[in-house]
Amino acid sequence: MPKVAHPHISSDSRVCGGSPVIVGTRFPVRSVVNYILHHGFTPEELVNRFSHLTLAQIHDALAYYYDNRDEIEKDIEENTEEVARQQF
Numbered sequence: 001m002p003k004v005a006h007p008h009i010s011s012d013s014r015v016c017g018g019s020p021v022i023v024g025t026r027f028p029v030r031s032v033v034n035y036i037l038h039h040g041f042t043p044e045e046l047v048n049r050f051s052h053l054t055l056a057q058i059h060d061a062l063a064y065y066y067d068n069r070d071e072i073e074k075d076i077e078e079n080t081e082e083v084a085r086q087q088f
Contacts, residue, residue: 004067008060019075020064022057030076032061 010023020029027050035041036058041049043058065072 004063006060006064006067008057009064019079020068020072022053022061025052027053028075028079029061029064029072030079032058033065033072033076036062037065 008023009020009029011018011020015021016026016028021027022029022032032046035046035049036043043055043062046058047053047055
């Protein structure tokens with residue numbers, strides 16, 4: 001299956017430890033997933049809460065998640081508050 005392009009998503013080892021983020025921000029895809037799929041926010045509510053994001057970016061982050069579900073689920077597991085506390 002060919003790799004799907006996600007123009008609003010990038011990964012850079014210097015930004016958020018290489019986790020996929022919304023281009024031009026430090027807002028990880030995992031955060032979009034947490035807010036929308038785990039906390040019940042709508043994409044519109046997320047844009048209202050984080051005015052520097054657009055609906056296109058939010059929807060692309062969700063599409064990226066569905067195209068790369070295992071990667072993002074692993075990223076979520078590795079970046080919980082509990083894991084962060086264990087590192088200090």
